[in-house]
Amino acid sequence: MKKIVKIVIILLIPYFLYAHELEMNIVNNNDNTLTISGMFNTGETAAGALLKLEAKNTKEILFQKRLPSSNSLRVTIPTIEYMIILNGGDDDIVKKEGIAPKGGFKKEHSQKKASRTNANIATSKAVTISIAIAFLLLFATIFISIKNTNKLLKEIEKIK
Secondary structure, three states: OHHHHHHHHHHHHHHHHOOOOEEEEEEEOOOOEEEEEEEEOOOOEOOOOEEEEEEOOOOOEEEEEEOOOOOEEEEEOOOOOEEEEEEOOOOOEEEEEOOOOOOOOOOOOOOOOOOOOOOOOOOOHHHHHHHHHHHHHHHHHHHHHHHHHHHHHHHHHHHO
16 A cells, blocks of 8 residues: 555645746736736746736726746726736646726616627638538438448348
């Protein structure tokens, strides 16, 4: 039992040695700008990590830029509610709620969401033709398979 525990520990050491987590720091500069910086908890730089400001309601990207070698960016605070997303790659993503500007966020009128019943189905001739060809090939394959299976069964009956 002790050998198994030792083997498991030895196998897991590289995993723990290279484990890291992306950290994001947000500083309100009190002039309607933010300074956003990122770094891994191992002390490794997060230069090149993608910083996005995304509108909460519409998921529209308000700002998108990679972190420079200084690991921080100065960004103007949006007037609508937003999320700050820092993507360091390899599933290292940090999301934080955005800080409100001095005057607060603008009130948005809620827009009617499109329902599935009101949605128009967009189809083109290319999609329709592709689906038709796919079904044609499927039926041709089934037909040929049945034909060959019957031939094999007849050959087996002749041998008996």
